[in-house]
Amino acid sequence: MTDNKHSFAGGRNIALKLPPHEFDDAVHFYREVLGLTQTKNYLPSIVFEYGASLLWLDRVETITQAALWLELRTPDTAAAAKHLDRHGVTRCDAVETLPDGFDGYWISGPGNIIHLVHGKKEDV
Numbered sequence: 001m002t003d004n005k006h007s008f009a010g011g012r013n014i015a016l017k018l019p020p021h022e023f024d025d026a027v028h029f030y031r032e033v034l035g036l037t038q039t040k041n042y043l044p045s046i047v048f049e050y051g052a053s054l055l056w057l058d059r060v061e062t063i064t065q066a067a068l069w070l071e072l073r074t075p076d077t078a079a080a081a082k083h084l085d086r087h088g089v090t091r092c093d094a095v096e097t098l099p100d101g102f103d104g105y106w107i108s109g110p111g112n113i114i115h116l117v118h119g120k121k122e123d124v
Contacts, residue, residue: 006083011071011116015056018066023059026066030055069114077103077119084117 018026023044030036030048036055040047044059074080081091090108098104104118 006074006076006080008072008074008080008117011073011118012052013054013056013071013116014050015058015069015071016066017058017060017063017069019063020059020061022066023057026057030057067114069116070109071116071118074117074119077105077117080117081105 016026027046031038036048036050038046038048039054046057048055048057084107085091092106092108092114095106095114098106102118104116107115107117109115
């Protein structure tokens with residue numbers, strides 16, 4: 001039986017975490033080859049419009065291979081945390097520090113795909 005008391009929706013942000021040796025090639029690919037519009041530049045991240053989403057290319061000095069991270073939104077992060085815990089979902093808050101007061105946390109989904117779960121209403 002599925003517990004449908006908690007709602008989740010895909011967020012607008014997709015993060016492609018890249019090691020330094022792949023970052024410039026990725027930026028070139030999305031900017032020059034595909035011609036996506038660059039919307040923001042938060043070094044060490046560069047952000048492109050990706051349909052209705054934003055694709056964040058994040059340069060991460062401490063990794064050796066690329067990783068895809070996704071965003072989930074929920075109206076009640078505390079209730080969602082309890083729901084996820086009941087379903088055996090692993091919290092992994094140590095993967096990246098979130099700003100003080102940020103209403104969210106990190107989880108690991110199947111295939112070790114990292115998800116940011118948060119209740120922030122406006123787009124980032």
